[in-house]
Amino acid sequence: METLRERKKQRTREALLRAALELFTTQGYEHTTVDEIAEAVDVSQRTFFRYFAGKEDAAFAVQAMTEEHFVAAVRARPAHEAPMEALRQAILQGWDAIRGTVETAVPIDLHLRMYRTIESTPALLAAHLRRSAATEETIARLLAEREGVDVDADPRPRLAVAVFGAVMRVTERQWCKGDDLSLGAVRQLTASYLDQVGSALTGNWRADRDH
Amino acid sequence: METLRERKKQRTREALLRAALELFTTQGYEHTTVDEIAEAVDVSQRTFFRYFAGKEDAAFAVQAMTEEHFVAAVRARPAHEAPMEALRQAILQGWDAIRGTVETAVPIDLHLRMYRTIESTPALLAAHLRRSAATEETIARLLAEREGVDVDADPRPRLAVAVFGAVMRVTERQWCKGDDLSLGAVRQLTASYLDQVGSALTGNWRADRDH
DNA sequence: GAGGTTAGTGTCAGCCTCTGACAATTGACA
DNA sequence: TGTCAATTGTCAGAGGCTGACACTAACCTC
Numbered sequence: 517m518e519t520l521r522e523r524k525k526q527r528t529r530e531a532l533l534r535a536a537l538e539l540f541t542t543q544g545y546e547h548t549t550v551d552e553i554a555e556a557v558d559v560s561q562r563t564f565f566r567y568f569a570g571k572e573d574a575a576f577a578v579q580a581m582t583e584e585h586f587v588a589a590v591r592a593r594p595a596h597e598a599p600m601e602a603l604r605q606a607i608l609q610g611w612d613a614i615r616g617t618v619e620t621a622v623p624i625d626l627h628l629r630m631y632r633t634i635e636s637t638p639a640l641l642a643a644h645l646r647r648s649a650a651t652e653e654t655i656a657r658l659l660a661e662r663e664g665v666d667v668d669a670d671p672r673p674r675l676a677v678a679v680f681g682a683v684m685r686v687t688e689r690q691w692c693k694g695d696d697l698s699l700g701a702v703r704q705l706t707a708s709y710l711d712q713v714g715s716a717l718t719g720n721w722r723a724d725r726d727h
Numbered sequence: 728m729e730t731l732r733e734r735k736k737q738r739t740r741e742a743l744l745r746a747a748l749e750l751f752t753t754q755g756y757e758h759t760t761v762d763e764i765a766e767a768v769d770v771s772q773r774t775f776f777r778y779f780a781g782k783e784d785a786a787f788a789v790q791a792m793t794e795e796h797f798v799a800a801v802r803a804r805p806a807h808e809a810p811m812e813a814l815r816q817a818i819l820q821g822w823d824a825i826r827g828t829v830e831t832a833v834p835i836d837l838h839l840r841m842y843r844t845i846e847s848t849p850a851l852l853a854a855h856l857r858r859s860a861a862t863e864e865t866i867a868r869l870l871a872e873r874e875g876v877d878v879d880a881d882p883r884p885r886l887a888v889a890v891f892g893a894v895m896r897v898t899e900r901q902w903c904k905g906d907d908l909s910l911g912a913v914r915q916l917t918a919s920y921l922d923q924v925g926s927a928l929t930g931n932w933r934a935d936r937d938h
Numbered sequence: 939g940a941g942g943t944t945a946g947t948g949t950c951a952g953c954c955t956c957t958g959a960c961a962a963t964t965g966a967c968a
Numbered sequence: 969t970g971t972c973a974a975t976t977g978t979c980a981g982a983g984g985c986t987g988a989c990a991c992t993a994a995c996c997t998c
Contacts, residue, residue: 521945521994528946549983560948565985598930638857645860646853649896663932671897671920672927678893679928685860686885709882716883717890717924719809721874732965732974739975760954771977776956 529567531557534622536574541629545575545637572643575634578618578627579644583651585617586610590655599659599673603680604710611703628697635692645685652681683709740778742768745833747785752840756786756848783854786845789829789838790855794862796828797821801866810870810884814891815921822914839908846903856896863892894920 517523535556539548550571554561568574589606597605618627634640656677660667667673687709691702728734746767750759761782765775779785800817808816829838845851867888871878878884898920902913 519995524994525946550985551983561984562949562986563947566946570985599932600928600930641860642853642857645856646849649852649856665932670932671901671923672932674897674900675894675920675924675927676930678897679890679924682889682893683886686882686889689885690882709886712882713886713890713928716886717811719811719887721810721876721881721883730966735965736975761956762954772955773957773978774976777976781956 528557528559528563530621532559532564532567533574533577534626536568536571537578537622537626537630540575541626541633545571545633545640572640575630575640576643576647578622578630579634579647581617581621582610582614583647585613587651587654587658589613590658595662599663599676600680602659602662603655603677604707607684607706608703611699611706615699628699631688632692632697635689648681648685652677679713683713739768739770739774741832743770743775743778744785744788745837747779747782748789748833748837748841751786752837752844756782756844756851783851786841786851787854787858789833789841790845790858792828792832793821793825794858796824798862798865798869800824801869806873810874810887811891813870813873814866814888815918818895818917819914822910822917826910839910842899843903843908846900859892859896863888890924894924 517526532553536548536553539552539556548571550564551561553574554564564574568577586606589610590602593602593606614627615624618624634644652674656673657667659677660670660673663673665673684706687702687705690709691697691705694701728737743764747759747764750764750767759782761775762772764785765772775785779788797817800821801813804813804817825838826835829835845855863885867884868878870888871881871884874884876884895917898913898916901920902908902916905912
């Protein structure tokens with residue numbers, strides 16, 4: 517943020533991002549045109565595409581930050597931790613750290629509402645799942661290196677990470693459907709669901725149906 | 728397939744589908760325009776959109792058949808089977824049944840090559856993951872009903888199905904990357920990876936690194 | 939501080955996906 | 969054979985996205 521130029525650029529980008537998220541969450545992603553976003557910030561449509569690769573890119577700009585944060589958190593876990601435990605700790609601590617990371621760019625409330633929009637917009641949900649898949653690949657390589665196994669010969673890193681990702685997806689989905697759209701709620705859901713994976717796989721659900 | 732009209736429609740649809748998949752797999756999905764597909768079958772662009780909701784819809788027309796087949800296979804499993812075992816049997820038997828199901832519409836080889844294209848095309852991969860998520864939701868409800876639990880109150884059905892789906896994704900990915908693009912190869916990979924989930928989750932990979 | 943350099947922006951033209959409207963064609967059926 | 973209905977083609981247009989080029993504003997040097 518040295519020169520006037522850079523500050524102006526930063527401001528334009530943030531204005532575009534905020535306008536985009538605001539429009540997406542209020543009137544829907546599909547019903548928001550790039551022209552509208554550009555007009556709300558009073559720049560040309562062409563300028564929008566100079567800051568974002570497309571509508572989708574704007575929709576996930578904040579998510580991208582939290583993903584990076586999560587990867588860094590996994591990398592920072594002590595080497596003696598078992599893989600799944602490292603992932604669990606990283607995600608739980610990640611939910612706490614989001615507030616600080618995100619709020620530099622966008623109101624935290626807007627970011628949380630955007631989750632709902634993503635979950636209920638087919639095109640965005642698809643993009644979200646693909647992004648998650650990419651992150652999982654990164655994490656799988658990271659864990660494989662940590663544990664000293666070959667990620668291409670041994671399927672266990674990818675399997676473990678995929679299972680973890682699957683639990684996270686179910687968590688997000690349930691969280692978005694509920695009323696309590698707070699960080700505390702998602703943190704609690706995350707821990708709860710991670711604890712139930714084992715029980716879910718053994719598959720004797722009929723024994724105790726009062727879950 | 729009674730009237731001449733219906734036969735013509737069927738032929739047009741199959742011609743469009745085959746032309747689309749052929750073009751997608753040879754010159755790439757993004758580099759194929761709808762105009763090209765329509766021209767290859769000698770119909771107007773508008774007609775293509777009367778048969779398919781979009782390029783993407785054409786790309787997944789065959790996958791949609793196999794997904795339905797899988798859901799039906801799960802529904803047909805005996806009630807005494809544990810959930811995960813039912814899924815395992817359904818998918819393994821599904822891989823065998825694909826040949827018959829698919830070949831009525833498209834050469835089996837073309838369908839298998841399409842998997843690779845999907846896996847290597849970001850837009851298609853995203854759509855594929857979303858479709859899988861939708862199928863998983865269907866299966867989760869099915870299993871919940873089978874086991875007599877409430878799918879919205881008890882997270883275990885969704886968790887189990889999500890984990891299963893995660894394993895399938897890793898399997899598909901590895902299969903597409905390899906050389907042997909046959910049904911036997913994917914069947915074997917599927918069984919192998921399903922067997923390794925437990926081992927992957929316990930997370931003591933360092934003990935035996937020779938997987 | 940004037941003048942040249944560079945970065946960011948606006949404008950314009952164009953491609954591609956997809957949709958609605960209307961007219962033309964073709965199969966179905968009495 | 970003539971009417972009816974379904975299928976198709978044509979046309980126009982919205983919306984996402986990109987390349988080219990000119991213009992403006994910030995930067996940097998003298």
